[in-house]
Amino acid sequence: MGDFDLVGITPAATVQATGMDTGPVLLMIRNAVAGIGEGDVLEVTGGDDGLADDIGGWCRLNGCEVVASLDGGVDRTWLLRKGPTAPAWEQPDWGISLPRRDGRRIDLRDWFEGRAGDVPDVAPTYYGFVPRGAVAEPGMPAYPFTLNTKADVWADNIAGLYEQAKSQQWNASEDIPWDRLEPLPEPVERAVCQIMTFLAENEYAALYIPAKFLPRINARFVEPVLFLATIINDEARHIEVFTKRALANGGGLQYSAAMTEWSLQSLLLQEDYFKSSFLLHVLGEGTFLDLLAFIEHHAPDPVTAEIVRRARLDEGRHVAYGIAHVRQQLRHDPTRVEELVASAEERSAVLQATTGVNPPVLEALTILGGGGSSPEQRRRGGGAVRDLHRSMDDYRIRRMLQVGLDLPTAQKISQLHTPNFM
């Protein structure tokens, strides 16, 4: 091709090779070619005769063509045309500058900018761990993600919940006033230790279940992944703090009822994230909010009160995610209500084969609610526990109405809910 034919060629990009060794120049050429379109021309200036041969070899192996080699005196210039099989990359963003809140904070709610902010409705599995917004080289392997649609995992409040989760983190070693723990009457300390045993046991489930689903979530939906990571950390802290309270004041870990394990196992074995989210976050952790409020209200010491107060704030975020997530799923596909009813019925059927009661926990709640173990205190405590069950049922129904269920359905599911609370 003579020079005459080249009139009108405008290079799409230029690589300046003057004074550089060949190896780095070839790397620059590869990256520059990746960023231009098929048929576009890359200009390479500078370099010597040795570079000429190496550019030719590189083009032969990489689907490009040397369309001209111009001798400009001191330096030479090559024009390379990108062929259809040359390395092809999309264009990454440049020039993004996230806003600051209060002039300094960068909030997750504000990071939905450019390509990074483009949350797809359906995500292919072959992006793997490529950060959303980054440019992926073609030919990536598929990952074993199974939650690949936004509707599967998303909640509109997810970024705000993640910010809250970070700012409300606490340390079970430092932030609990352990030095204020005084000896309690033995029946009361036994009741606290039994309740702490029960809470810790349930929190294992609340940790393992999101941990099981997290690696199934397509990494395009990173916000739910980050939020689930905070849930997992919250539950780790809860297991720690409840166990510590049982061991801290002369008592120890107490009894575990088979019914609790049947209940938690039925939750762990649920493989559908939508159903699991409803059963764990909306119904289970929702019911726990009322249980923790009851324990805080009747706590015999400030340490126990502070522990459950902090745990309840954490659980509130998990419930808020569950409600928003399930509500959005149902808006997306209202017929899935049937699945929720079915999942509650299935679980109830499993628990039919158990005693349906947890005597040590029931007695412990009664003693706590009455402030002691005398007949009068037990009578008063029995009344408080009956009130607790009523308020649990009432709030469970309200939460389901928030999710978008109708009242009869919500009442039906609430009746089916596990006597284990979670």
Add this chain to the structure above:
Amino acid sequence: MTTDRLLVIGAVAYDPKVVPIWESMRDYFRDAGVPIDYVLFSNYEAQVDALFARSIDLAWNTNVAYVKSEQRSGGMCQVLGMRNTDVGFTTRIVGRGERLGGLGELKGKRLALGSADSAQAAILPLQWLRQAGLEPGGDVELLRFDLDVGKHGDTGTSELEVLRALHEGYADYGAVGDPTWIRELEAGHVNSSLVKSLWTSPPYCHCNFTALPDFDPAWAARWSNALLAMSYNDPKWRRLMDLEGLTAWVPGRKAGYEELTFALSLT
């Protein structure tokens, strides 16, 4: 019809990656409606023997194996396809110092060569030395890395030894194929301010799919057309093509093997 059995292709197992390449090839040709199976050999001589014994239909041959097949068939073999990177293949004489006007300038120097049965790193460079009027081993001291003999240089290990000899200074020049040279340059494994490409050979052809002269032409055409339709832009086959080192399959050609044919006729 010939389609009542699989078309059987021979390939040499020069690296563990050969298995995923051919598993993927089998998937591709099954999808394309021209199903194949493959047989792996430990060396090209055995593969060529199997081709002539008709235990395989096609041989995925190096240029040396192809030329030997041609010699046995009286120049009548069919070539059913090759990689785009098999066309325009060159040998580089690399080393420290100035660009070479010709290989005559290697007189009195130490030249590192790859495996004795590698066209690009030994057979053709020796031929060009003779053409330049030099006696290999006499006028030019040879440093030979005869690794993986039988694989015809496929493993590339001998060429890496050539580059190492140049970096460490116990050879003045070395012969390597341009794919190895370009790949090592780009990967940053070559100190390119020290070791440079100083001479580039005339282009020649490298691997191809070789069939015997009487292989059914209709079956050959159907298989070739399927091969040529493989697209680098289809993510399903891209890994296979990356592993095999091509971005497109091209029609087979018999030109581009003349110098190698001549060099091998002398041995």
